[in-house]
Every structure is written in C-alpha cells, then in structure tokens.
Amino acid sequence: MERIEAYMEKRAAEGTLRKLSELKARYPARVIESGRELIDFSSNDYLGLSNDDRLIAAARQGLDEWGTGSGASRLMSGSLAPHHCLEAETACFKGKEDALVFNSGYQANISLIPALVSRGDVIFADRFCHASQIDGAVLSGAKLFRYEHNNIERLAYLLKREREKYREALLLTESVFSMDGDIALLADIVELKKRFNCKLLLDEAHAAGAFGRGMAHRLGLTAEVDILMGTFSKAFGSFGAYVACSHAMKEYFVNNARGFIYSTSLPATSICASIAALKIVAEHPDMSAKLQAKAAYLRKGLSRQGWPAGGESQILPVIVKRSETALNLSQRLRAAGLRVLAVRPPTVPRGTARLRFSLCLAHSERDLDYTLEVMDGLRQFLV
Numbered sequence: 001m002e003r004i005e006a007y008m009e010k011r012a013a014e015g016t017l018r019k020l021s022e023l024k025a026r027y028p029a030r031v032i033e034s035g036r037e038l039i040d041f042s043s044n045d046y047l048g049l050s051n052d053d054r055l056i057a058a059a060r061q062g063l064d065e066w067g068t069g070s071g072a073s074r075l076m077s078g079s080l081a082p083h084h085c086l087e088a089e090t091a092c093f094k095g096k097e098d099a100l101v102f103n104s105g106y107q108a109n110i111s112l113i114p115a116l117v118s119r120g121d122v123i124f125a126d127r128f129c130h131a132s133q134i135d136g137a138v139l140s141g142a143k144l145f146r147y148e149h150n151n152i153e154r155l156a157y158l159l160k161r162e163r164e165k166y167r168e169a170l171l172l173t174e175s176v177f178s179m180d181g182d183i184a185l186l187a188d189i190v191e192l193k194k195r196f197n198c199k200l201l202l203d204e205a206h207a208a209g210a211f212g213r214g215m216a217h218r219l220g221l222t223a224e225v226d227i228l229m230g231t232f233s234k235a236f237g238s239f240g241a242y243v244a245c246s247h248a249m250k251e252y253f254v255n256n257a258r259g260f261i262y263s264t265s266l267p268a269t270s271i272c273a274s275i276a277a278l279k280i281v282a283e284h285p286d287m288s289a290k291l292q293a294k295a296a297y298l299r300k301g302l303s304r305q306g307w308p309a310g311g312e313s314q315i316l317p318v319i320v321k322r323s324e325t326a327l328n329l330s331q332r333l334r335a336a337g338l339r340v341l342a343v344r345p346p347t348v349p350r351g352t353a354r355l356r357f358s359l360c361l362a363h364s365e366r367d368l369d370y371t372l373e374v375m376d377g378l379r380q381f382l383v
C-alpha cells in the first residue's frame with residue numbers, strides 16, 4: 001500500500017525508524033543480544049525484581065493453583081481471589097481506600113480517562129504526559145489543552161482562561177516523567193486543582209517502587225490526589241497496572257472503564273508476582289534510596305565530563321538534539337558493550353533526541369565506572 005511505503009520511507013529518511021532487536025536472554029542490568037552480553041540501561045526493571053526468586057516462587061504458586069489463564073473478564077468469571085488480594089495490598093501500599101487492577105498501564109489510562117470526562121468537559125495535560133494518557137484524553141472526547149512541560153504559570157493561565165467554560169475538569173500529569181526523568185511540581189498542581197475545582201489523575205508508573213510508595217506519598221499529597229495510577233511492569237518487575245482511589249470511584253470504574261470490563265483479566269501468575277513485589281518494596285525502603293544514589297553517581301560523572309545529563313530520578317536523559325547523533329552514540333555504546341536507547345521523535349519532541357540511561361539497582365559500581373569511561377571516550381560528539 002502506498003500509504004505504508006510512504007510512511008516507512010519518511011521515517012527512514014528522518015532517522016526515526018523503529019526496529020525490534022531480539023534478546024536471547026535478559027537479567028537485571030544485563031542482556032544477551034547477538035551473542036554478546038551487554039550492560040543494560042534500557043529497561044524499566046528499576047529494582048531488578050523481574051528475576052527475583054521471591055517473585056518467581058509466587059508466580060509459580062499462582063500457576064500451580066490457578067493455571068495459565070484467568071478464563072474471562074473479571075465481571076464474567078475471571079475475578080480470582082489473587083486479584084482481590086492484590087487490590088487490598090495496593091490500596092494499603094498507596095494509602096488509598098481501595099484499588100482496581102488493570103491489565104496494563106496503557107489500558108488503564110485509555111480506560112480511566114474516558115470514564116472520568118467526556119464531551120463538554122476539559123482536560124489539562126502536561127505536554128510530556130505519556131502517550132497512553134494522551135490517547136485516553138483523545139478517546140474521551142473532552143477538550144484537551146496541553147501545557148508546556150512543568151510550566152505551572154502556563155497551567156494557571158489556561159485554567160483561568162478556560163476552566164469556567166466546561167463542566168468537569170481533569171488534570172493529567174506523570175509524577176516522574178518517563179523520558180526526561182524529572183519530577184512534576186505536584187504541590188503546585190494540587191493547589192491549582194483545588195482552586196479551579198478539578199480532579200487530578202497522577203501517573204506514578206516511574207515513581208512507585210523507584211521512590212518507595214511513589215511521589216505523592218513522598219510529598220505527603222496522597223489524600224489530595226483523587227486518582228493514583230501506576231504499573232506493576234516497571235519497578236515491581238511484574239506485569240499489569242492499578243488505580244488507587246476511593247471505594248466509590250473504584251465501583252464506578254468497575255461499571256464504566258471499558259478496558260476493565262471488556263478484557264480478559266490477568267492470569268494469577270502475574271498477579272501473585274505483583275503481590276510479592278509490593279511486599280518486598282514496602283519492607284525495604286532502602287532499595288529505592290540505593291537506586292537513586294546510583295543514578296546520582298552516573299549523572300554527576302557525566303556532567304563532570306560535560307554531557308548535558310538531565311533528570312532527577314533513576315531516568316537519566318542526555319539530550320543530543322539530533323536523531324542521527326543519538327543513534328550514532330547508541331551504536332558506539334553498544335559496540336563498547338552498553339545497551340543505551342536512542343530515544344527519538346515522535347516519542348520525544350523534535351530537536352530533543354536523546355540517550356536515555358535507565359538505572360537499575362543491579363548496576364554495580366564497576367558497571368557505572370565503565371560506562372563513564374566509555375562516555376568519556378565519546379566526548380567529541382558533545383553538542
């Protein structure tokens with residue numbers, strides 16, 4: 001089809017074509033790719049829990065007791081006891097009255113947002129919100145305003161100008177931004193939410209586990225955030241997602257969130273692994289502190305070398321602007337035994353192509369020092 005060929009040619013010409021690369025094995029902080037072991041900076045398995053014996057044992061027990069599939073949507077016959085247990089544990093972990101499990105973070109966002117707002121309502125979203133939040137906003141039919149990243153003045157201006165024209169208003173933001181690794185100005189957003197009578201849906205996909213119970217909890221703002229969502233697929237090393245909210249809101253989502261209603265629920269293997277992960281993270285708050293210390297070490301070292309090392313979390317972007325530069329650096333890093341993703345438009349805005357270093361608790365001091373040594377040798381590509 002002409003349309004397909006034209007699209008693929010354009011992407012190739014721009015240097016933004018995506019390709020799958022097959023891994024023969026992956027462990028926390030390591031992958032085997034094309035017969036070589038690489039130090040991995042490309043996964044969101046921040047705490048290395050995906051290979052943890054306790055999660056594997058829990059998943060095995062789930063498999064033995066419940067089999068490989070859940071059988072149906074939760075509203076048919078797929079509401080297994082482990083789902084209910086995970087929801088109770090998640091509510092407790094996040095400090096909310098109740099919780100509801102979704103099959104993925106993407107599915108949660110595209111289901112929750114259209115359940116909360118529709119035509120005649122309005123959404124204000126940070127420009128760097130994840131694609132799943134934006135897709136959910138578009139699906140909802142509500143009017144969408146995207147404000148410049150972390151620009152509270154602009155959000156306040158838009159709220160002042162637009163809020164009154166619409167019925168319900170929803171604010172969307174991530175707490176730790178997935179591609180920039182920086183942190184939302186949550187206290188200010190909460191303040192605006194109250195002043196302009198909005199609801200706030202906070203995506204904690206990259207904060208929960210990487211910052212203990214998440215950023216809202218850390219900042220003492222749990223009660224102020226109406227809807228907390230997050231995933232079990234990143235720091236928790238498992239799969240699936242959750243929304244933590246009031247009991248009444250959970251019941252509303254059970255009745256109105258289409259991704260929840262019309263999809264077969266997750267198998268007990270993933271659910272049981274998530275329960276084990278929540279327990280580990282709750283009992284070991286030192287894990288996230290160690291993870292953040294590793295990220296700070298790498299960030300400081302790269303900055304000292306002159307790289308524009310950004311972020312305030314376990315996600316460390318080095319913005320090199322041009323897609324070709326990001327790709328070139330990523331390939332050179334790979335040749336040196338490091339897997340670091342070149343993130344390019346349309347995933348990030350034009351002119352902000354970057355290397356994205358994603359830190360893992362399993363990265364050793366030696367891994368980080370070696371990475372700094374390799375990056376030091378690439379300084380001629382500094383922009």
Ligand SMILES: Cc1ncc(COP(=O)(O)O)c(C=O)c1O
Nearest residue numbers: 104105106130132178205231233
């Ligand atoms: C901020 C954010 N929200 C939601 C998602 C989707 O989560 P999942 O991978 O569980 O579908 C992602 C995944 O990359 C994400 O980065």
